[in-house]
Amino acid sequence: MKIFYAIQATGNGHISRAMQLYPYLQKFGEVDFFMSGSNASLAIDLPVKFKSQGCSLFYSKCGGLDYWKIAKNIRPLQMLKEAKALPLKDYDVIINDFDSITSLACKLQKVHSVQLGHQASFVSKHTPRPDKKSIMGETILKHYASAPKNIGLHFEKYDSFIVPPIIKEEIQQANPKDLGHISVYLPSFDVSCLEKAFRSLPNQEFHWFLGDIKTKQKLGNITYYPVNQADFNESLINCHGIITGGGFETPAEALFLRKKILSIPIQNHYEQECNAAALKKMGVPVVYEVGDDFDTIIQNWLSTDTPMPLIQANDINTTLQYLFDTYKD
Structure with missing residues (x-):
């Protein structure tokens, strides 16, 4: 065939x-x-x-x-x-x-x-x-x-x-841990839009995956990663939580691993708005606009105990x- x-x-x-x-x-x-x-x-x-x-x-x-x-x-x-x-x-x-x-x-x-x-x-x-x-x-x-x-x-x-x-085999077969870091995958945001908020939380470690960098580098509380499947899988499996868009695959994998999620759907992207609506119904917090108070939003998200629903693969x-x-x- x-x-x-x-x-x-x-x-x-x-x-x-x-x-x-x-x-x-x-x-x-x-x-x-x-x-x-x-x-x-x-x-x-x-x-x-x-x-x-x-x-x-x-x-x-x-x-x-x-x-x-x-x-x-x-x-x-x-x-x-x-x-x-x-x-x-x-x-x-x-x-x-x-x-x-x-x-x-x-x-x-x-x-x-x-x-x-x-x-x-x-x-x-x-x-x-x-x-x-x-x-x-x-x-x-x-x-x-x-x-x-x-x-x-x-x-x-x-x-x-x-x-x-x-769900990827690596995710299904993983033994998830909580090593304390927050994974970040937000391809629709430039570094300058979010970096200040992450820097404002010096005691919180971030793993930030970016499409326009070539090599991994750590600066203060942020480790910058190129978009790489193996590194992202490892970061997600061992994270405390993930900040990501309103896509489908990444939130699905995070839900499967019972990880804490903060979803930021791309503005005026209808499919992501639909996904955000589904995530909200499941109890996942959603932020529709990122402003000067984003560090406070992250702090509130981290301090709130939000049980994540279990989904099947x-x-x-x-x-x-x-x-x-x-x-x-």
């Missing part, structure tokens, strides 16, 4: 998930990957056969999206050309993790596909949303990478086709067997 797997590389989560799935997918057949987007900073250990600039995300300085820069870098004619050129009819199964080019290619070439990933869960009206829905956000989530079939991943089973998060073999069994139904 030949399998085509499309990855949306607007962040590291989709790639991390694909790397976890790859050995399981190989049991079913030969896998070729298509990577669309240019935001990922994670080293990629996958047979990527096709690449595209696709639609990438760009951030403002302190926690928001730069929509003007995003719009300037979209090349619709190029994306249409790439959609027509993808040799999808050479494959038996098309798996799409929220890539618009593959979705368009399937429609143009009249090829069947399944959307597997977190965004697929938003096909359901039961998946949590913020109090104020966004028409544009809902449209993007439901139609950007639509497919005839969907297998959604989320924190809880909000609908029949939604299954638990895919995905049974990957069962999920993939279901995918292949129902693919052509």
Whole structure:
């Protein structure tokens, strides 16, 4: 069996998930990957056969999206050309993790596909949303990478086709400890936006993962890390808590490890606002704007005993067997 797997590389989560799935997918057949987007900073250990600039995300300085820069870098004619050129009819199964080019290619070439990933869960009206829905956000989530079939991943089973998060083997097999440090992963923030707050808490150690640094360095109470899977796993497994965005994979892993979480969703990023709504329902504290009082927010978070809910890890073999069994139904 030949399998085509499309990855949306607007962040590291989709790639991390694909790397976890790859050995399981190989049991079913030969896998070729298509990577669309240019935001990922994670080293990629996958047979990527096709690449595209696709639609990438760009951030403002302190926690928001730069929509003007995003719009300037979209090349619709190029994306249409790439959609027509993808040799999808050479494959038996098309798996799409929220890539618009593959979705368009399937429609143009009249090829069947399944959307597997977190965004697929938003096909359901039961998946949590913020109090104020966004028409544009809902449209993007439901139609950007639509497919005839969907297998959604989320924190809880909000609908029949939604299954638990895919948790890395290293996380599932870990023996978590609390070594006192706080892990930080906030790719939409520049260093200058947060550094003062962390420095204002000299007795608290921070492990800060940044996409634009090359080597690990410790300055005072902050250790700066490049985005590296092994280092991040170790930091997360042994942290007291994590400050992260409103993404899906990192909060899911932290919840699995029963780690304390402070979530800061990217401003005007509807999917992250939806995730934040789900996290709030689970008792996870959420901060929507970072200001001069961020050090106080961190102190209050650290001093408040907030029990974290227990979530399950995905049974990957069962999920993939279901995918292949129902693919052509």
